[in-house]
Amino acid sequence: MTEQQKRPLPGRVRFHADGIPMDDLFRADPAPRTESRTATLPAVHRPARPESPEQPKSRERTGPLELPLRPPPEEPELVERNGPALPGWCAVLVGLTALGAAAALMWRARPLHPVQLLPWEWAALGGCAVVAVLAFGGLTRGRTGSAWVLSLFGRYRGSVRRTGLVWISPFVLRRRIDVRLRHWRSEPIAVVDAEGAALRVVVLVVWSVRDTARALLSVDDHLDYLREQVEAATARVLSQLPADAFRGEGPTLRDAEAVGARLTRLLAAECRPVGIAVFSAQPTRIEYAPEVAAAMRRRQIAALDARHRDSVLTGVIDAVDDTVTRLTARGLVELDDFERQALVKDLTVAFSTRRGGLPGQEQE
Template identity: 60%
Template sequence: MTETDGGARAARLIRNESTTEIPVHLLFRDDPDPVAVPLRPAVVTKAQVERATAANTRRTPGPAPARPVPSVDPGLVERPGRALPGVLGVAGGAVGAAGSAAALGWAGALPRIMTDLAGLDGYAGAGFGPAQWAALAGSGALALFGVGGLARGRTGGAWVLTRFGRYRGSVRRAGLLWLNPLLVRRRVDLRLRHWRSEPMPAVDTNGEALRVVVLVAWRIKDTARATLGTEDHETYLRECVEAGLARVLSRLPAVVGDRDAPVLRNAEALGDLLTRRLAEDAAPVGIEVFSAQPTRIEYEPEVAAAMRRRRIAALDARRRDSVLTTVVDSVEDTVTRLTARGLVDLDDYERKLLVKDLTVAFYTGRGE
């Protein structure tokens, strides 16, 4: 290689201000071939493989187990119960009462005045024989059976009928009805109902203690499951509200984080999540939930003071940042106009002093 070539290459390298990567194998092209170094295969024991497999298993968590869904007896489904018009019960009771009176008069047990009114003057009666006792018992049973089965059905209500602990049907009819008096009746309210909870404790995703009041709109859809599938459907609903509130609020922050993520201040999103969760838990027991809306969310007293100070500090920092941005824009506009119009001719030092004085003046004025 000549000196001319070296100088030209150096000048070209300085002029272009760039370098070229040199392959590593070219650095040793004048050296003899390196001696190959034999490599011994690594020996891996069975214990090392088991430890590595266990470590990978611990680092890769498996899928979370599915949450069990509440369920009741699949055969427990509402079906219509037997009910007759109440007129039949009234007629049966009247006939039984009349038969009882006639049997007593036949036996001569009615007072004299009753026999006179019935036109049986001087009738002493045949006494209580087998026939009289049978007539009296049959008439009395008919009267009790007819009157004892009378029931009043209300609009927006139903009767759940059971016998010896077995479900025999539900009656949703209104008006005067006759139901089998040997069945046990339980009245159920089918109207749309609102339940406002007491302040319930909860925590958000950051662990801040909260107190929440929830308004739930619900009604009974399946009378059999609501009355026989749970010990008390109202208590079950309250427990479901408390559990669903704890699950939903623990997944959301109380303050704004990600703009796309729902927060506790977003009442519509929070209500939708809580309603969906509560409807899933209450549907298997025959309760239909229309809405579950938190009406009040506040911090616990011991947390409210600290959160109030934090909110005030955040608002103050935001205001200061806004004021500083406005001041910087004003200073930049002022210096640009002064320089563009030729009113001042400043070097770098004088420009810095001017920017500093204008910033202090504008910021003080904005702060006041």
């Protein structure tokens, strides 16, 4: 066959199953087609194959691990809300009504009366008895400054802060919690200051239960939690400042107002997640531990004595300088260096004796 016979006729291009022309499969040169050759080929439109509903659109394999996972249902946030409760007079009224209906049915079935109770009347009598038991069994007393926390099968159902006679369902578990403003004085807490000196601190905390649900259900015991947080917050705050400034002026733990404000802020932030509101946390007593109290007392006395001597020396020097300056400025005396030194010495001794003695010397 000649080359012209082997060459396919225009318009009769055979395609492979993948849509590639048959000529391109057997070409020896890998050079790409030119624009002139591609222009001679007619455009062939192939109808799109209908996709089967059973086959996925993508060829990617999907397994059970690649399926989108739904997040687990989140539990509602544990916050205090009003629990199911009714005024006590409603329960009393319902109970009395049920008792009255039961008494009427019993009167109908008295022995001397020829009328007998029907089955539905016996059912009504039993229902009245059940209603009366539920009505009177759910009555309780709400006290001022306390609240009831209700739970059913371990799930929080609400809190009741009503006072007086209240009806609460007898099927729920009721636990009373104190919501009054309370104060607590801690035992001496062992802490250290910024210089490592051992201290004993007593803290007075004023607090109350703000959220009854969190206080009773989020922790095992909110009182123990408060005590532990007081100790932790006291240790953190008091370890950032020295108890006394022996070497100079600066903030110390003797500033009770600043220390108390910082302790209150820290303790309120730590207790807020459990429903406890801290209004005040003030250190009522800060003292050194018994094992270092004697040494710190001597150090404190020495620091006070050094400050006193420094103030005395400063006052004497200022007085001597002022006296010599006035004498020479007014021309009352003319002094050379030797005479000036003698006058300064005499004035220093005189002023220091009057003020309590020079530093390092004892007054006779």
